[in-house]
Amino acid sequence: MKRYAKWYALALSVVIVIPLLSACNANNASNATQNAASGQASPAAADEKPAKKTYKWFVGRDVNGAPAVTVKEIAEEYSKTHPEFQLVIEGTGDRPSYLQKLRTLIASNEMPDMFDTDSDAYAAQLVERGKLVDTKQLLQDLGKSNDFRPIALQYQQFADGSMYTLPLEFGIEVFWYNMKMFKDLGITPPTTFDEFMKIADTLKTHNITPIAVDGKDKWPVLRYLALKPFRMTGNDFIENVKQGKASFTDPAGMEAINFVHDLGSKGYFQQGFASTDYTAARDLFLAGKTAIYYMGSWETMSFANDKISPEMKDNIGYFLMPTLDGAKTAPNDYFINSGIGLAFNKDTFDDNMKGFVKYLLDKYPEAYTKKGQFSPFKYSLAKMDGMPDIFYKIQDEIAKSGTVFAVPWDTRLDPATNEMLGNELNALGMGAMDPKDFAHEMDEAIKENAPKYFK
Amino acid sequence: MKLSRKSKAILLLVSLALLIIQIYPLVWIFISSFKDPRKFTSNNPLSLPSHFTLQNYINVWNKGNLGTYFLNSLIVAVSSVVFIIVLSAMAAFVLEKMRFKWNKGLLFLFLCGIMIPIQVVLIPLFMIYNKTGLINTLTSLILPQVGFALPISVYLFVSFYKYISNEIMEAAVMDGCGIYQLFLRIIFPLSRNTIVTVAVMNLIFIWNEFIFANTFIHDLKFRTIPVGLMDFIGQYGLTDWGATFAVISLTTIPTLLVYFVFNKSVISGMTAGATKG
Numbered sequence: 001m002k003r004y005a006k007w008y009a010l011a012l013s014v015v016i017v018i019p020l021l022s023a024c025n026a027n028n029a030s031n032a033t034q035n036a037a038s039g040q041a042s043p044a045a046a047d048e049k050p051a052k053k054t055y056k057w058f059v060g061r062d063v064n065g066a067p068a069v070t071v072k073e074i075a076e077e078y079s080k081t082h083p084e085f086q087l088v089i090e091g092t093g094d095r096p097s098y099l100q101k102l103r104t105l106i107a108s109n110e111m112p113d114m115f116d117t118d119s120d121a122y123a124a125q126l127v128e129r130g131k132l133v134d135t136k137q138l139l140q141d142l143g144k145s146n147d148f149r150p151i152a153l154q155y156q157q158f159a160d161g162s163m164y165t166l167p168l169e170f171g172i173e174v175f176w177y178n179m180k181m182f183k184d185l186g187i188t189p190p191t192t193f194d195e196f197m198k199i200a201d202t203l204k205t206h207n208i209t210p211i212a213v214d215g216k217d218k219w220p221v222l223r224y225l226a227l228k229p230f231r232m233t234g235n236d237f238i239e240n241v242k243q244g245k246a247s248f249t250d251p252a253g254m255e256a257i258n259f260v261h262d263l264g265s266k267g268y269f270q271q272g273f274a275s276t277d278y279t280a281a282r283d284l285f286l287a288g289k290t291a292i293y294y295m296g297s298w299e300t301m302s303f304a305n306d307k308i309s310p311e312m313k314d315n316i317g318y319f320l321m322p323t324l325d326g327a328k329t330a331p332n333d334y335f336i337n338s339g340i341g342l343a344f345n346k347d348t349f350d351d352n353m354k355g356f357v358k359y360l361l362d363k364y365p366e367a368y369t370k371k372g373q374f375s376p377f378k379y380s381l382a383k384m385d386g387m388p389d390i391f392y393k394i395q396d397e398i399a400k401s402g403t404v405f406a407v408p409w410d411t412r413l414d415p416a417t418n419e420m421l422g423n424e425l426n427a428l429g430m431g432a433m434d435p436k437d438f439a440h441e442m443d444e445a446i447k448e449n450a451p452k453y454f455k
Numbered sequence: 456m457k458l459s460r461k462s463k464a465i466l467l468l469v470s471l472a473l474l475i476i477q478i479y480p481l482v483w484i485f486i487s488s489f490k491d492p493r494k495f496t497s498n499n500p501l502s503l504p505s506h507f508t509l510q511n512y513i514n515v516w517n518k519g520n521l522g523t524y525f526l527n528s529l530i531v532a533v534s535s536v537v538f539i540i541v542l543s544a545m546a547a548f549v550l551e552k553m554r555f556k557w558n559k560g561l562l563f564l565f566l567c568g569i570m571i572p573i574q575v576v577l578i579p580l581f582m583i584y585n586k587t588g589l590i591n592t593l594t595s596l597i598l599p600q601v602g603f604a605l606p607i608s609v610y611l612f613v614s615f616y617k618y619i620s621n622e623i624m625e626a627a628v629m630d631g632c633g634i635y636q637l638f639l640r641i642i643f644p645l646s647r648n649t650i651v652t653v654a655v656m657n658l659i660f661i662w663n664e665f666i667f668a669n670t671f672i673h674d675l676k677f678r679t680i681p682v683g684l685m686d687f688i689g690q691y692g693l694t695d696w697g698a699t700f701a702v703i704s705l706t707t708i709p710t711l712l713v714y715f716v717f718n719k720s721v722i723s724g725m726t727a728g729a730t731k732g
Binding site: 056063064090092093094097100101104105107108109110277278279 | 675
């Protein structure tokens with residue numbers, strides 16, 4: 001064997017060296033980001049010229065979507081006058097793969113300079129370890145606290161009122177409906193849940209599928225479950241039930257469960273809704289195959305006349321979340337959110353970055369709104385800016401919205417229960433599950449999972 | 456075994472049914488990629504395209520990065536497979552045909568690798584790559600691919616070498632072959648089918664690998680195809696299906712080609728050593 005030892009060593013070293021050589025070439029390109037991400041930021045002193053630095057925003061949204069593109073444009077503009085600041089953007093709109101990578105980065109001590117996160121339990125852990133910039137303080141320092149719509153900031157806050165993210169989006173959620181279908185059958189938009197069910201029934205008897213819903217992504221069906229409890233108790237039901245302080249067999253819980261069960265088993269959702277994805281559900285409504293479609297105002301521009309078929313022109317209206325007798329929340333209180341938040345890495349947050357954030361907050365409202373989006377800032381466009389009609393209608397609606405907003409259940413429940421609820425909910429909607437069984441199953445799941453999560 | 460006419464017919468029907476079940480999804484994706492992107496979800500998904508359009512392919516091409524993704528996938532897949540074959544064929548030869556003290560134990564150690572889930576090594580690997588500067592390079596994808604493929608590849612080679620009779624090796628040695636010549640001139644050429652099996656199996660697996668590529672690569676220019684597919688997924692689950700199907704059609708073609716060309720060798724490689732004959 002000795003004779004071959006040197007050959008063996010040679011072969012082995014070749015195998016090891018080749019990849020290293022190829023790594024060297026590739027490395028030059030990534031060095032800039034490497035240094036920026038290495039966390040060795042030293043805040044530049046005010047009197048000396050700060051060195052050029054590259055910051056990274058790891059984006060949990062569509063990289064070609066309005067928020068990311070707007071920030072990117074503003075960053076490029078800022079770099080022209082401030083060559084010491086460069087922003088690189090990387091990310092994906094696919095949430096599961098985004099979170100997988102984000103957690104790997106953070107676990108490996110490579111937290112990006114900016115990244116996207118909801119104010120969930122994971123973010124709370126980061127705050128506890130002193131990893132995130134206190135954005136409430138930051139806004140006060142920059143004198144920007146009052147530029148935002150109050151609800152947009154409230155949505156980003158943790159339960160104790162602290163805030164470590166900034167909103168870049170804003171959306172109210174409404175029921176879009178096909179005006180012509182309603183008119184032909186002499187229906188007016190519902191204001192109560194009873195009317196809502198009657199309308200669905202009328203549509204169904206005239207062979208029109210009442211509602212298009214995206215069952216594949218789970219959250220849209222979950223909204224239907226959350227509607228009645230929000231009217232009956234505000235957000236109390238979900239906040240209590242998530243820790244087992246309330247039960248799904250309570251009136252609010254059973255009302256919610258029966259509502260989804262009825263919608264599904266009576267065929268008010270489209271056939272095969274559990275496997276319909278986001279795009280397909282929206283297009284069912286846009287093709288005039290269903291009468292009603294519940295979705296946030298981020299879709300407003302998809303309903304503008306220049307984007308839709310001629311037969312749907314000026315044919316899309318909306319109504320708000322219905323209400324019921326003895327409702328705790330006002331008709332103009334409904335689901336409002338400001339999207340996933342933007343967080344900053346405390347270790348790399350220096351004056352250089354702070355300067356950019358200030359500039360961003362100055363420029364963002366106008367640039368973002370001009371893209372036909374509703375911004376989390378108190379900023380609106382006048383009629384002469386030439387937006388489609390439907391944009392102004394929603395803009396006015398936002399101005400009239402209330403002060404209490406419904407919280408999405410999937411941002412409140414523990415992950416294990418959330419996962420189960422998502423899967424079982426479609427079974428409930430398809431009539432494959434009895435409402436009482438569903439309620440007990442949910443209570444069991446919460447009893448099992450909540451104590452471990454809400455320590 | 457003689458088959459009657461009747462059972463032949465039944466066999467044929469069953470095979471046809473299986474074929475259709477297997478092929479139909481691929482055909483459907485391919486057909487769907489020629490549908491008008493705007494009409495895509497409003498029509499019956501099972502319908503044929505109302506008019507044939509290349510719009511999806513144009514859209515995909517205009518996104519601009521597909522060529523880069525393709526090249527990266529190719530580099531990663533081919534270099535990984537070359538390393539896998541060279542290393543596992545040699546290791547298996549030593550483990551199976553040479554007698555030394557830790558023979559069995561070493562093979563067992565190799566096979567233990569089958570039990571390690573990818574997710575477990577993700578963070579340690581990330582940190583090691585970060586320290587060594589390998590992060591965000593194609594090397595960071597090739598190395599773990601090779602490592603994870605070794606156990607099963609070594610196992611396939613070992614089970615094949617079992618059936619190469621020692622007489623052949625003895626004859627070769629008598630004719631003056633050294634150990635390296637023996638391996639290169641006799642053993643390696645004999646194991647053609649196993650090589651193809653290992654190559655095809657790993658090519659397909661590596662071609663579709665997502666987690667490593669998603670985690671270790673930051674730059675667009677080093678992205679591989681599975682991660683590149685994410686470009687067509689927007690927020691809230693909004694997906695450009697037309698473009699997605701176009702990309703899938705494009706990216707499955709190489710896999711299919713590889714499989715069609717080497718199909719026969721793969722089957723015989725998988726069953727090599729299953730029977731003595």
